Amino acid sequence: MTTPIYDTVIRNGTLGSTSGLAEGDIAIKDGRIAALGLGLGTGEQEIDARGRIVLPGGVDTHCHIEQMSGAGVMNADTFETATRSALWGGTTTTVSFAAQHPGHRIGTVLEDYRKLAEKGAMTDHAFHMIVADTSDGNMDDLARAIGAGNRSIKIFTTYDKVRLADPEILATMRVAHENGALVCVHAENDAMIREATARLIAEGRTAPRDHADSHPRQAELEAIERMCRFSEHTGQRLMIFHVSTQEGVQIIRAARARGVPVHAETCTHYLFQTRDILDRADGAKFLCSPPQRDQADQDALWVALGRGDLELVTSDHAPYRMDETGKFIHGADAPFNKIANGQPGLGLRLPLLFDAMVAQGRLGLARFVEVTATAPARIFGLEAKGAIAVGMDADLVLWDPEREHVLPEALHDNVGYNPFAGAKVRGYPETVLRRGAVVLSDGQLRAEPGSGRWVPMRKPA
Numbered sequence: 001m002t003t004p005i006y007d008t009v010i011r012n013g014t015l016g017s018t019s020g021l022a023e024g025d026i027a028i029k030d031g032r033i034a035a036l037g038l039g040l041g042t043g044e045q046e047i048d049a050r051g052r053i054v055l056p057g058g059v060d061t062h063c064h065i066e067q068m069s070g071a072g073v074m075n076a077d078t079f080e081t082a083t084r085s086a087l088w089g090g091t092t093t094t095v096s097f098a099a100q101h102p103g104h105r106i107g108t109v110l111e112d113y114r115k116l117a118e119k120g121a122m123t124d125h126a127f128h129m130i131v132a133d134t135s136d137g138n139m140d141d142l143a144r145a146i147g148a149g150n151r152s153i154k155i156f157t158t159y160d161k162v163r164l165a166d167p168e169i170l171a172t173m174r175v176a177h178e179n180g181a182l183v184c185v186h187a188e189n190d191a192m193i194r195e196a197t198a199r200l201i202a203e204g205r206t207a208p209r210d211h212a213d214s215h216p217r218q219a220e221l222e223a224i225e226r227m228c229r230f231s232e233h234t235g236q237r238l239m240i241f242h243v244s245t246q247e248g249v250q251i252i253r254a255a256r257a258r259g260v261p262v263h264a265e266t267c268t269h270y271l272f273q274t275r276d277i278l279d280r281a282d283g284a285k286f287l288c289s290p291p292q293r294d295q296a297d298q299d300a301l302w303v304a305l306g307r308g309d310l311e312l313v314t315s316d317h318a319p320y321r322m323d324e325t326g327k328f329i330h331g332a333d334a335p336f337n338k339i340a341n342g343q344p345g346l347g348l349r350l351p352l353l354f355d356a357m358v359a360q361g362r363l364g365l366a367r368f369v370e371v372t373a374t375a376p377a378r379i380f381g382l383e384a385k386g387a388i389a390v391g392m393d394a395d396l397v398l399w400d401p402e403r404e405h406v407l408p409e410a411l412h413d414n415v416g417y418n419p420f421a422g423a424k425v426r427g428y429p430e431t432v433l434r435r436g437a438v439v440l441s442d443g444q445l446r447a448e449p450g451s452g453r454w455v456p457m458r459k460p461a
Contacts, residue, residue, distance in 0.1 A: 005041035006034055008436055013049030013398065017056075017388055018370045026054065028394040031435035036390060047431070047438075049398050053358075053365070056373040057092025057395030057434065058350045059386050061152075062241060062265065062314030064342065065096040066116050069318075070132075070159035073329055073340045076319040076414045079120030080449045082346055085413035086123050087440050087447060089347035090429030092395040093377070093385050093455065094123045097154060099130040101161055106131065106141035110150060114454065121452035124395070124434065126382060128154040128184060131172050132162040139175050146179040149456030151381055153183045154241075157223045158190040169227075173236040180459040182263075182380065183231075184239040187223035188290060192216055197337050206335035208283030212275040212291040214336065217245045220290050224248050228255040228262055237261040237460065239379070242316055244270045244290040246300030253309050263379055264309065266301050267316040268349050271356070272420070274298055284327050285419055288318065289341045305371060306363050312375045315349040318342020319415040326415075344415040348407070354399065355425035381457035394436035403428040412445075 008028040015024050015036070027035040027043065065082040067075050077085075086094055098113035100106050106129060117125055129145060131138070131153055142153070153176055155169055156162045164172065176183045197214040200206070205213070224240055228251060231238040243249060243266050252264045275292045277283065286292070304310040320326030320340040330338040350372060357368040377386025384393040405428050409421045432440035439447035 002042055004044040006043040008045040008047065009040055009043035010047045010049050010054060010396065013052055013054040015054050015388055016365050016369055018366050018374050020366045021053070026388065026394070026396065028436040031394055032384070033388065033390055033392050033394050036388070051400070052398040052430065053401050054388070055369055055397050055399060056387050057397055057432065058090050059093045059373045059376040059382060060086065060091045060315050060317070060346060060349060061095040061312065061376040061380050062267070063094045063096040063317040063346060064319070065094070065317070067097050067099050068101070069340065070156065070162040071340065072161070073320065073326065076321045076326055078414070079117050080122065081414040082317065082319070083120070083122040083452060084445060085344070085347035085411050087432055087434070087445060088412045090350040090397040090432060091346060092123055092432065092434045093125065093382060094346070095126045095128060095152065095380060097130050098127045100132045102133045104133065105136070106138050106145060110145055117452070117454065118450060120449045122439065122447040122449060123452045124385070124455050125452055126150070126152070126380065126455045126457055128152040130154045130162060131164065132156070134164070134168045134171055139171065142172070142175050143179050146176070146181045151181040151457035151459065153181050154186070155183060156186045157227070158186065158188045158193055163190055170230060170234065173230060173234045177234055177236040182237050182239055182460070184241055185227050186241055187220060187227050188215060189219040189222040192219035192222065201335060201337070208287055208336050208339065209278040211287050211336040212278055215289055215291050217247065217293065220245055221247050221251060224251050228252065228260050231262055232258065232260045235261070237263070239263040239265065241265060242267050242270070242290060243301070243310060244293050244297060246297050249300060249304040249309050263311055265312045265314050266305070266310050267314050268345055268352050269316070269343055269419070270301055271298060271313065272352055284339050285322065285417060286343060287336065287339055287341050288316070288343055302362065306367065311371065311379065313349065313353060313371045314376070315345030316342070317344060317346040319344045319413055321416050343419045344411060344413050344417070347411045347413060348418070348420055350429060351405070351407070351425050351427065352420065354427040359401065359426035381460060382455050383458050385455065394433055396433040397429045398431040400428045400430045402426065403430070
């Protein structure tokens, strides 16, 4: 009897990458991809991928998990429930937020958050550090955390409890630049939002549909432009989160043309929802900031994805239940500015995008792999993630490209509703491997809470 050479061999699959499709097998040893090709040696476990497309596990770099929001509302999801949903949706690596609030030390916040992930996370994971207080030694804490491999920082230009003033933003950018970190920005002008919100409430316009007008597009444009100028001034590499407007894309494109080191993402809800969804009787389900925009913006975002102006698509998973613990913590009749913002999305991102980009042919499979796995891993320095290549972690998803699936009323998270319930998608993540171990197959989750590993972010070249 032949002695197995590999731990696992996936045979007869169609392998997907940023270059397209190729027939081949994948051999796995010690959690890594050991060989690619045809006629590979035997494995202790053999997986027949005939009729399946084998893709890298998804990398979602914008997830709110087990986090207190800037408005003081706790997310519905623990690491266990959020990453459970992620695996069901084909995502094997997540990056979520260690959220500092004023008066807290960054180092303590990060350590406490790390312990939560160690206890519950089933995906491999890394963290963004939300900086909300630059005083009292926090910049020293930040430098130490960056040196330890936490090389992503999140800052806000709005929201009372987390917003930084311009001098604090510049100070944070300087520390990031000196120590080799990426700065991510929620970019909206606070004064414009406050003025618009006060005016709407004075007029009695307090329904969820009025939320869209409380975050005017000019608020996004001003903040994106200002942050790009700050990046230009400091030389600091920047990521603009959740771009929602066509003009925002134009600002980023112009900044890049000047040599500004700026990256940009959008999210699934901007690609598949427009502001009219807030007119629904259950419009509170869909509140998010920035809000959904118009059809012309959505069309422009798709063009920008194809052109590379937007480099990745994230879920911005922000889970709040439709009850007094979440969306309605201030009551069922609360005005829009008192309703928790966010939608669940970790389990939805890849199925929605696979259907649109691969099954329906919008931008194609190579671009799907790039924006959902390869680019996020590259930009955030997540080594060994996001691609099918020898030496990479064997984070792999076998997709049934023909299976039609109606999205259910609730997902595998702890939110209790699905913002895309009833939508029909083609393409289904059937089998999921994380570092070579089968963590989802035959409709059964096989991962254990706490089995995910922390992934250090490498220093950019």
